[in-house]
Amino acid sequence: MKGPTGWVKLGLLVASLAVGVALPYLVDQFLVGIVTLALITGLFAMSIDLLAGYGGLVTLGQAGISAAASYGVAYMSVKAGAGHLAQVGVGLLAGLIVSAVFAVMIMRSSGVYFMMITLAQGMIIWGLSIRLTRITGAENGLPGVDRPEFLSLYWQYYWFVLAVVLICSAMLYVIVRSPFGLALEGLRESESRLLVLGYNTSLQKFYAFMVSGFFATVAGILLVYLNQFISPSSAHLTASALGVLQTILGGVGTLVGPMIGSFIVVYLRNVVSQDFERWPTLMGLLFIVVVLFARRGLVGELSERWRAWLTRRGLAVPLR
Amino acid sequence: MRTRWRSLAASTALLALIAAACGTPGGGTTTTTAAPTQTTAAPGGETTTTQAPTTGELEPLRIGVLQPLTGAIAASGNDAKDGWELYWQNHPTEIAGRKIEWRVEDTGGDPDTALQKVDELVQNFGAEIIVGELLANVTLALADRLADNPDVLFVVPIGSADDMTQRRRDEFPNMIRAGGWTSSQTSHVLGDWAYEQGYRKVATMCTDYAFGHEMCGGFVHVFTYRGGEVDPSQQLWNPLGTQDMSTYVTQLADMDVDAVFALQVGGSVGDFLTNWHDFGLKDRIPLLGGEVLLDNSNIRNLPPEVVEGLISSGHWTEGRDEPTVTEFVELVDAATGKIPSYYVAATWTAAQYIQAALEALDGDTSDKQKMIEAMQGFELETPFGISRMDSYGNPIYDIAIRRVEVRDDGRVWNVPVEIYENVDQFWPFTPEEYLQQPVYSREFQGNLSVGEPAAGG
Numbered sequence: 001m002k003g004p005t006g007w008v009k010l011g012l013l014v015a016s017l018a019v020g021v022a023l024p025y026l027v028d029q030f031l032v033g034i035v036t037l038a039l040i041t042g043l044f045a046m047s048i049d050l051l052a053g054y055g056g057l058v059t060l061g062q063a064g065i066s067a068a069a070s071y072g073v074a075y076m077s078v079k080a081g082a083g084h085l086a087q088v089g090v091g092l093l094a095g096l097i098v099s100a101v102f103a104v105m106i107m108r109s110s111g112v113y114f115m116m117i118t119l120a121q122g123m124i125i126w127g128l129s130i131r132l133t134r135i136t137g138a139e140n141g142l143p144g145v146d147r148p149e150f151l152s153l154y155w156q157y158y159w160f161v162l163a164v165v166l167i168c169s170a171m172l173y174v175i176v177r178s179p180f181g182l183a184l185e186g187l188r189e190s191e192s193r194l195l196v197l198g199y200n201t202s203l204q205k206f207y208a209f210m211v212s213g214f215f216a217t218v219a220g221i222l223l224v225y226l227n228q229f230i231s232p233s234s235a236h237l238t239a240s241a242l243g244v245l246q247t248i249l250g251g252v253g254t255l256v257g258p259m260i261g262s263f264i265v266v267y268l269r270n271v272v273s274q275d276f277e278r279w280p281t282l283m284g285l286l287f288i289v290v291v292l293f294a295r296r297g298l299v300g301e302l303s304e305r306w307r308a309w310l311t312r313r314g315l316a317v318p319l320r
Numbered sequence: 321m322r323t324r325w326r327s328l329a330a331s332t333a334l335l336a337l338i339a340a341a342c343g344t345p346g347g348g349t350t351t352t353t354a355a356p357t358q359t360t361a362a363p364g365g366e367t368t369t370t371q372a373p374t375t376g377e378l379e380p381l382r383i384g385v386l387q388p389l390t391g392a393i394a395a396s397g398n399d400a401k402d403g404w405e406l407y408w409q410n411h412p413t414e415i416a417g418r419k420i421e422w423r424v425e426d427t428g429g430d431p432d433t434a435l436q437k438v439d440e441l442v443q444n445f446g447a448e449i450i451v452g453e454l455l456a457n458v459t460l461a462l463a464d465r466l467a468d469n470p471d472v473l474f475v476v477p478i479g480s481a482d483d484m485t486q487r488r489r490d491e492f493p494n495m496i497r498a499g500g501w502t503s504s505q506t507s508h509v510l511g512d513w514a515y516e517q518g519y520r521k522v523a524t525m526c527t528d529y530a531f532g533h534e535m536c537g538g539f540v541h542v543f544t545y546r547g548g549e550v551d552p553s554q555q556l557w558n559p560l561g562t563q564d565m566s567t568y569v570t571q572l573a574d575m576d577v578d579a580v581f582a583l584q585v586g587g588s589v590g591d592f593l594t595n596w597h598d599f600g601l602k603d604r605i606p607l608l609g610g611e612v613l614l615d616n617s618n619i620r621n622l623p624p625e626v627v628e629g630l631i632s633s634g635h636w637t638e639g640r641d642e643p644t645v646t647e648f649v650e651l652v653d654a655a656t657g658k659i660p661s662y663y664v665a666a667t668w669t670a671a672q673y674i675q676a677a678l679e680a681l682d683g684d685t686s687d688k689q690k691m692i693e694a695m696q697g698f699e700l701e702t703p704f705g706i707s708r709m710d711s712y713g714n715p716i717y718d719i720a721i722r723r724v725e726v727r728d729d730g731r732v733w734n735v736p737v738e739i740y741e742n743v744d745q746f747w748p749f750t751p752e753e754y755l756q757q758p759v760y761s762r763e764f765q766g767n768l769s770v771g772e773p774a775a776g777g
Contacts, residue, residue, distance in 0.1 A: 030444040037436065130529075133761070139457040139529050140481070141431060143464035229461050231431045270436055273426050280390055 003316055005306070020162055024155035033226075036158045038259075038266040039165045040222045045246040045258030046172055047215035052244065053253030054176055055208050056188030057114050060240050061102065061122025065213050066220030067235030068125055069095030073221055074142035074230045075135055084148045091221045098125065099213025106209060107202040110191060119237060126235040141231025145224055161222055168215055172255055175211060184208055249290055251297025260299055380419035381678065381685055384441030385667070386452030386462065388429035392561070392586055396617055396663050397429070397454055400478060403664035404451065406655055407671035415675055416683030427453055431461040438462055442472055448685055449473045451670050454663070456481035456503070456531050463492045473688040476500045477670035478663060482534045483759050485714035485745060496692050496713040499669030499702065501635050502745040503531055504538025504760060506611045509719045509740045510581070510633035511542030512748065514608055519578035521549045525568055525592070526583045526610070528557035534760045535583040535610040541766025542748065543581075550765070557762060558588065565592040569599050583610030589618045597626040608632065614724055617661035619732050627724045627732055635704050636662035637720040639727075639735030648703040659733050665703040672702055710744045712751070719743040 024032050044066055051057040072094030076087040102121045109117055129136045136142065151157045175181050183204060186194045191201050224230050233239065243258075246265050251257025265283065273279040294301035310316040385404055388397035401424050413420045423445050427434035434453060441447040450472055453459045459479025466474045474492070476484070477499035485497055514522060522543060526536035540550045554575050556568055565588055572580055584592045593613075596602055609632030612618070616638055619627045638649050638659055648668070652660040677694045678685065685691060696709040708716045718741045722734035740747075746754040758764050 028444065030440050033436070033439055033443075140460050141457060143461055227432050227435050229431060229435055229464070231457060231461065233430050234432060269433065270440065274423070274440070277389055277426060279426075 004310060005316065008306070021159075024158060029154050032154055032158050034266060034270050035263075036154075036161050036226055037223075037270070038263045039161050040219050040226060041243070041246065041266060042259035042262035043165050043168055043222070044216060044219035045243045045250070045262050046169065046255055047212045047219065048243045049247045049252060049255055049258045050172060050176070050184075050212045050215070051208060052247060053255075054181060054184045054188060055205070057106075057110065057205065057208070058244065059118040059212075060115055060237065060244065061118035061120070061125075062212075062216050062243055063237075063239035064122035064125030064235050065095055065098050065102070065216040066223065067129065067230065067232075067239075068098040069217040069220030070224035070230040070234060071129065071136055071142070073224045074145045077145045078142045079135070087145075088221060091224070092217055095213060095217025095220055096210070099210050099217065103206045103209035103213065107206045110205075119240075122235065122237060122240050126232055126237070129232040129235050136230075136232070139232060141229055143229045145228045145230070147225050147228070151225070157226065161226070164218065164222060168218060169255070169259075172215065176255065180207070245287060248297055249287060251300035251303075254297065254299045254303070257297045257299035261297070264298075378417045378683060380421045381415075381449070381683075382445055382447045383420065383422040383449045383451060383674070384438070384445060384447035385422055385424040386427050386434055386437055386441070386450065386458075387424065387667075388454055388458075389424070389426035391429040393429050393454060396661070397426075399617055399658075399661045399663035400454060400667045402652070402656055403660070403667035404671055406652060406664070407668045409655075410651065411671075411675060415678045416681075418678065418683040418685075423447075427458060429455055429458065431458045434458045434462055435465055438465060442466075442469065447472065448688075449475060449674060451475045451477065451667065451674075452479070454478045460484065463495050466494060467492050470494060470688060473685075473691055475670050475674065477666035480505075480534075481530060482745070485710075485712045487755060487759060489712050494688050494692070496673075496695055496709070497715060498673035498695055498709075499666045499704070499707070500715060501717075502714055503534035504541070505714070505743065505745045505747070506633045506635055506719050507535050507538035507581075507583075508542045508747050509743055510608055510610075510721065511539045511544075511548070512546060512740075513633065513721050513738065514539075514543055514579060514581070515546035515548050517579075517606075519543075519548065519606070521551075521577045522579045522581055522608070523554035523556070523572055523575045523577045524550065524581045525556045525558070525572060526581075527560055527562075527585055527588065528762065529560050530761075531585070532557070532560075532583055533762050533765075535612075536581065537760025537765045539581045539608070539610070541760070544766065552765075555765065558584075561586065562588050563591065566595045566599075568592075569595040569601065572605070573599060573601055577605070579606040579608055581608045581610070583613055585612055589613055590622055593618075593622060593626050593630075602626075602630075606631065611635070611662070614722070614734060615661050615663075616659050616733060617663065619724055619734075620659060620661075622732075624726045624730070624732050628726055630724045631721065631737070632724075632734070633719060633721050634662065634734065635715075635717045635719050636665050637722050637734050637736050639722075639725065639733040640705070640720065642705060644701045644705065645703055659731060660703075669700075669702040669704060669707065672700055673698070676700060708742075712745070714745045716742055716744045 023035060048059060048062050051059050069091045073087045073091035076082040076090045106114055106117050130138055147157060151160050183199060187201060187204060194201055246261035247258040249264060250259065250261030268279050268283050272282065276282065290297065296304060307316060387400045388394055389401060408420065423441065425437045425441060427437055438450060441450060450466060452462055456479050459476055460481050463474055463484060466472050472494060474495040476495060476497045480501050480503040482502045482504055484492060484495065485502060524536050524540065526532040544550055554577065556571060558568055582592065596607060607630055609630060611632060611634035614627065614630055614632040649660055652664055673695050676698050677691045680694045681690060700707050705718045710716055718739050720736035721738040723737050724732055725735050726732055760766060
């Protein structure tokens, strides 16, 4: 533990873990469902943050990958009537194959070109989900994806999602602090320097995209079992863009930020909208305020101010 | 100093926004007057009901209304909301001792959001009846979710996916289309009428998704069944949300046909009709519209010369000279300043059915199957005219061939040209014959022969 920052972080972590585990005892079914959703979309946004925040590669097609995984699960469940193991297996496979194909396509691009290619990739999945009626059910989607017996109740599934998201978060935490993660940051700061240093940046992007795609796949599988339904709108650009917005709102390159951003967006969309019809306006205002006054996102800005406060009191040394 | 002020302002604004957001859960919704029965399900399985209904006073009947109030089709969704709310503003909200309470929720036209919202309405609000939605795919998703819950009645006044009351009827035991319709129901009639007008060769121009396939299929099926001809290469399909329809309109202009059947939705409607007029086709080729193409919600925003005189068929005809219709149109016009679209009429009629069922069962809504049976027994005077239900839970209406006319006040509306009486969803076939064919799709536009027309019609 390094000074007060470490203790604050530890305290927040323990407190949120305690609340997280005890949640089904504290609030009703509806709110538990909302938190489950927020955790899953949070994991999705974290997978975007890995690329955008650490690698400087803003993707606009991530929803295509998670939707491919969802469709894999839903197809095996609804159309093929396979067991849950096969469903998850096919879901994983679908997500990873799509990630691999996409990764090969983007590994030599960066910046705006990267964004445009990923945008097109996401919309290809959307287009396929509209067109391949026999597999995807087109607009009507695939309803009736049942969860396994031991996860059928809402709180059982909540705890399962909590555990999976925690494990994935820990993995992401380790990844961004590993040499691989640091090299990824190097990619964001200056690709040409990294090239000079002898890094194969194309391969690096391929791996980063695959790792990110894996977490998006997990999120897609969790989501389809939560909603028990999948339709083309899950693959649409708006779904991808919402993930990016959650990431920006919470703080790019913080990992915990996208999760918090996701909680805010889900809360606005599902709870505030009950009483406030113009909730998209509220969300828009929130984004404007964040972009204008907290460019690092909520978490980025808060931690920056915390560090500045500590520095002023001589409790910490400035980072840069 | 300046930055500090700026950050202070920013944090205050943020805090205010967050506070505004946090203040809401459980906090007073305008429509909820009594606390809902609090059911706390503790993990582990025990369920404790902490509040029983007070003796002498019956539990209110809670109804959840799901419509797209934001997004691409928000205008129609808000019309649907108006119809629902206007009904209860003009009728007692206490029936057979039970207060009617409702909550309108926004789906944004997205099935995932709709599923989350319906869970909220059932679990949190305690809704016994769900009324929704506008889009066929969202309605189907909701029907699937609610099918496992026998304590909820699903009333579908707008979403018109054919199979919900046809081949897949048995999958949705707690669903009824009070005030609703099936997509192909109204265009079947138009297929017959087109043949009667002497048209023998027709091209089609429909949106490429389930609703477009079904509307178009209904027309093509009956038209070709009567002896007309539709060349599959002259069936144009444009993607949902097409912005520029001019390329399609020029293709239609080059076809040697007697008439064109068209069905567009959302923003494409205005563009299609404007192009149709501007390219001079309006006076050259008769245009036959699927119901939604010329619904008042679409034509009211267009210049009268673009739409005047166009023909369509529909279960909703705002210019019909019948007391129930004219009274309704005047009432809605006075309240909203708009001539009602079919969305307004649909949710209004759904409310009418719910009220009638509640009265018939003396406020006892415990058995949802009894409610469905009751609704199937009524013959109600609705804004759609007399409405009855067939045994599949879909209404039987008089369906009109309509023409757009300009009223004295300069606004446009649809007036009936010819009325087909008692048209059910299978007309002109019998259910047995009809259900042997697959549901209409881009591949299947009804070119299978399905036997002789049923009597009547």
